Amino acid sequence: MKNQEEQESQFSQMVDARLSRRRFLTGTAAVGAGAFLSLNPIAKVFADNKKSVLLNFDAVPASTSDTFIVPKGYKATPLVSWGDPLFADSPAFDPSGKQRSKAQLKQFGDNNDGMSLFPISKDRAVIAVNNEYTNYEYLFDHGGQSMTADDVVKAQAAHGVTVFEITSSGGKWQLDKNGTRNRRITANTEMRLTGPAAGHRLMKTKMDPSGTKPLGTFANCANGQTPWGTYLTCEENFDGYFGSVKKVELSDDHKRYGISAQQSEWQWHNTDERFDVSLNPNEPHRFGWIVEIDPHDPTSTPLKRTALGRFKHENAVVVVNDDGHVVVYMGDDERGEHLYKFVSKNKYQQGNNKHNRNLLEEGTLYVAKFGMDDDELKGHGQWLELTFGKNGLDKTNGFGDQAEVVTFARRAATHVGATTMDRPEWVAVHPDKKFVFCTLTNNKHRGVKEGQPVGGPNPRKKNHYGQIVRWAPSNGDHTAKTFTWDLYLIAGNPSVHKGNLYAGSDNINTGNMFNSPDGIGFDKAGRLWIQTDGDYSNKGDFAGQGNNQMLCGDPMTGEVRRFLTGPIACEITGLTFSEDYKTMFVGVQHPGDSGAPSHFPAGGNSKPRSTIMAITRNDGGVIGA
Numbered sequence: 001m002k003n004q005e006e007q008e009s010q011f012s013q014m015v016d017a018r019l020s021r022r023r024f025l026t027g028t029a030a031v032g033a034g035a036f037l038s039l040n041p042i043a044k045v046f047a048d049n050k051k052s053v054l055l056n057f058d059a060v061p062a063s064t065s066d067t068f069i070v071p072k073g074y075k076a077t078p079l080v081s082w083g084d085p086l087f088a089d090s091p092a093f094d095p096s097g098k099q100r101s102k103a104q105l106k107q108f109g110d111n112n113d114g115m116s117l118f119p120i121s122k123d124r125a126v127i128a129v130n131n132e133y134t135n136y137e138y139l140f141d142h143g144g145q146s147m148t149a150d151d152v153v154k155a156q157a158a159h160g161v162t163v164f165e166i167t168s169s170g171g172k173w174q175l176d177k178n179g180t181r182n183r184r185i186t187a188n189t190e191m192r193l194t195g196p197a198a199g200h201r202l203m204k205t206k207m208d209p210s211g212t213k214p215l216g217t218f219a220n221c222a223n224g225q226t227p228w229g230t231y232l233t234c235e236e237n238f239d240g241y242f243g244s245v246k247k248v249e250l251s252d253d254h255k256r257y258g259i260s261a262q263q264s265e266w267q268w269h270n271t272d273e274r275f276d277v278s279l280n281p282n283e284p285h286r287f288g289w290i291v292e293i294d295p296h297d298p299t300s301t302p303l304k305r306t307a308l309g310r311f312k313h314e315n316a317v318v319v320v321n322d323d324g325h326v327v328v329y330m331g332d333d334e335r336g337e338h339l340y341k342f343v344s345k346n347k348y349q350q351g352n353n354k355h356n357r358n359l360l361e362e363g364t365l366y367v368a369k370f371g372m373d374d375d376e377l378k379g380h381g382q383w384l385e386l387t388f389g390k391n392g393l394d395k396t397n398g399f400g401d402q403a404e405v406v407t408f409a410r411r412a413a414t415h416v417g418a419t420t421m422d423r424p425e426w427v428a429v430h431p432d433k434k435f436v437f438c439t440l441t442n443n444k445h446r447g448v449k450e451g452q453p454v455g456g457p458n459p460r461k462k463n464h465y466g467q468i469v470r471w472a473p474s475n476g477d478h479t480a481k482t483f484t485w486d487l488y489l490i491a492g493n494p495s496v497h498k499g500n501l502y503a504g505s506d507n508i509n510t511g512n513m514f515n516s517p518d519g520i521g522f523d524k525a526g527r528l529w530i531q532t533d534g535d536y537s538n539k540g541d542f543a544g545q546g547n548n549q550m551l552c553g554d555p556m557t558g559e560v561r562r563f564l565t566g567p568i569a570c571e572i573t574g575l576t577f578s579e580d581y582k583t584m585f586v587g588v589q590h591p592g593d594s595g596a597p598s599h600f601p602a603g604g605n606s607k608p609r610s611t612i613m614a615i616t617r618n619d620g621g622v623i624g625a
Contacts, residue, residue: 052554054527055561056625059511062546063565064538066598068588070564073618078601079166079585080175081609082110086164086184088177095607097141101154105184110134110158111610112587114223114315114519116231117576118295123168126181127585128231128295129574129612130220134158135590138607149271156187156268159218161233163295173583173614183298187216190301191291194361197306200403202285207274214286214304215274221333222315222426222519222573224290227326227348228356231293233302234313236333238287243269244278251281253408257312258334259284285407290316290330292360305360308342309386309409314425315519319433319478320348326359327478329436331424335443336452337410338418339368339427341383343479365406367418370485372456378486379456381471384416385481391416420451422458422466428520428528430555435472437488437528437555439517442466457485460501464541465491465515466534470555488528489553489560491515495544502541507558513545514562521575527624528553530560531586533571548572550586552624563624564615567608569596574612577623584615584623 057071070076083093083104090106091099109131118126134155136144144151165179176182193212197203203211217235224232239257243264250261254277261277269275274283288310294300308316311332319327324347330340345362349355366383373379385391386409388402393412399405405412422443429436440458447454447461454461457469471485492504493513504513516534523529530551535542546565550572553560566572566588574587592598592608599606601613615623 052557052559054525054554054624055552055559057552057561057563059561060563060565061511062513062544062549062562064536064546064568066567066591066600068564068566068600068613070615074615075618076564076586076613076615077172079173079612079614080108080164081601081611082108082112082158083609084108084175085177086162086175086182090177093609097139099154101150101157104154104157105186108164109160109162109184109186110139111589112162112612113221113573113589114234115574115576115585115587115612116223116225116295117578117585118225118229118231119579120165122579124165124176125173125578126163126165126179126295127576127612128161128163128223128233128293129587130223130233131158131160131162132220132236132589133218135593137595138592138609144267147267147270152268152271153188155266156216156218156272157184159187159216159220160189161185161217161220161231161293163231163293163298168578168583171582171616171620173578181296181298185217185293185302187218189216191215191217191304192301193286193289193304193306195306195308195406196402197285197310197407200401200407202282202403202407205274205280205282205286207280217287217291217302217304219287220291221313224316224318224328226292226318226356226360227320228353228359229294229296230357231295232316232318233291233293234316234330235287235289235291236312236314238284238312240264241266241268242275242277242284243267244276245269246278248278248281250277253411254281254284256408256410257284257288285310288312290328290360292357306403306406307361307363307365309340309365309406311337311340311409315427317427317429317436319429321478322476323479324348325479326363328360329427329429329438331421331427331438332410333423333425333441335423335445336420336449337424338413339421339424339438340409340413341366341368341478365409366481367409367413367416369417370419370456377457377459378484381419381483381485383481383483384413384418386412386416419456420458422446422463425518426520428522431522431524431526433478434476435470435555437468437470437520439520439530440467440469441516441518441533457487459487459490464535465493465502465504466517467491468517468520468530488555489558491517493541493543493545496541505558507560510544512551512560512562514549514551515542515545518571519573519575523577523624524581525622525625526555528555529563529575531572531575533573536569550575567591567600568598569593570598570600581622582616582620586613586615587611588613
């Protein structure tokens with residue numbers, strides 16, 4: 001082990017020596033020229049400009065204040081906060097923490113994350129948004145120190161997904177408590193498994209011997225939106241919700257997903273035996289999936305799409321390939337895990353949503369393997385197929401069928417030789433569909449832990465700043481098994497580090513620096529919106545970077561500007577737009593996390609609450625334009 005670490009350290013130092021920030025800029029197409037010029041002819045025009053033609057707002061400075069700051073000429077107002085009434089008969093939010101589970105079931109969930117907007121008419125829409133988890137220090141008057149059975153149900157009710165209608169008057173959107181689509185989907189909502197794992201022995205439990213009807217979704221991080229009008233919610237850190245009242249030996253597959261037989265921080269297993277792995281060892285297998293939801297039908301059953309693989313899903317971006325096949329790109333958000341894509345068996349049919357709603361039920365799952373050209377942070381890559389009977393995924397290597405391949409997708413990915421990544425988070429496809437971006441948020445294990453060497457799209461040891469990788473599928477075909485990649489940017493701190501990759505790439509400077517890129521998404525014009533979930537200490541390696549923020553980048557020139565900053569101890573996450581792109585909806589998650597002194601959004605001495613913010617321009621124009 002020591003020799004390996006020494007070799008990795010030497011390689012890391014060699015990379016830093018050979019690839020200065022200027023060398024990175026000119027040799028790797030970090031700002032849009034070079035490798036991708038042949039793929040996108042307009043890139044050369046943009047790359048020759050000193051200023052972006054897409055970014056038309058004044059950058060905001062870094063901030064450590066307990067406010068939500070947007071550029072001059074913009075305004076931001078809260079749309080909905082945790083605990084707000086969702087229905088006409090919902091109780092009002094009670095900051096005391098004494099409200100019971102029945103109240104939370106009719107209120108907006110906590111810690112809003114990924115979200116999508118579905119237009120209904122010019123002045124009405126429906127938003128589906130994840131409620132990833134909850135903060136016990138604010139949810140309960142006792143801070144989670146004396147959990148009753150109803151407290152557990154209340155916590156479960158704060159998780160999942162909230163679907164709600166909004167209406168617009170004079171350009172201002174507000175929640176409609178009388179909306180017929182309003183709905184709470186929680187950790188106890190009945191769902192249905194589809195695809196290769198449905199009904200498999202790994203899915204069968206005492207409560208559900210059929211192995212087809214799991215209850216609930218939780219730890220829902222980011223999201224996706226299909227061309228046929230459904231919402232994809234992605235189950236991420238589900239492992240922490242399982243525990244055990246007694247010690248039992250768990251399988252290596254359980255351990256690979258973080259499942260342990262000990263006291264859970266959420267304490268659900270103490271009163272809900274479904275979450276006790278000593279009693280229900282198969283229950284964790286029913287989580288870690290992508291769930292498809294119809295936001296227009298509050299009576300519909302959410303569908304867990306097992307063909308897309310089981311891991312700690314961040315988001316799921318859907319693209320219809322030119323040949324009609326649907327491709328879904330997905331990241332597994334854990335250090336040293338992988339980047340995946342799914343290709344549907346059948347083809348998309350415009351206007352035939354009855355057909356299209358089955359497209360995620362069958363298809364082929366792949367995992368990425370990145371290659372690296374010598375001396376350059378760019379290269380070629382390939383998609384390795386994760387199909388039973390191929391690439392050694394057979395009984396001799398511990399896989400009994402395709403259900404086991406998708407259920408234990410992490411083990412399958414390792415077996416075929418996929419590249420370990422620096423926490424692949426959100427993936428976004430450019431509107432022209434020619435290239436794809438993915439945030440690699442950070443990785444303290446890079447170059448330190450076995451199997452996570454420095455190199456390729458993960459060029460730094462103990463990476464605490466993150467980077468954004470992009471790739472172009474061969475011949476513009478998203479079903480192709482090969483691609484070309486480079487790095488759009490490397491986040492860093494040029495005021496602390498000089499002359500190496502920890503300062504960041506050349507499109508990072510003291511006026512736009514940040515760490516831990518997380519959420520990303522494109523608007524219709526091709527602006528890349530970048531949200532952060534990183535270290536907000538504003539000290540040491542992170543001096544001058546302030547609170548978490550959202551930036552906007554030009555994917556062709558590489559220019560990046562800070563668009564907004566969030567309040568104390570929050571994460572900026574979740575992004576969607578009104579149909580005319582004149583309102584941007586952005587999530588502020590967990591302000592005041594771990595007792596930090598935030599009182600957002602109400603101010604004063606109020607309890608901090610996760611909130612969706614609605615951002616508009618004072619002149620009524622398109623955001624960013």
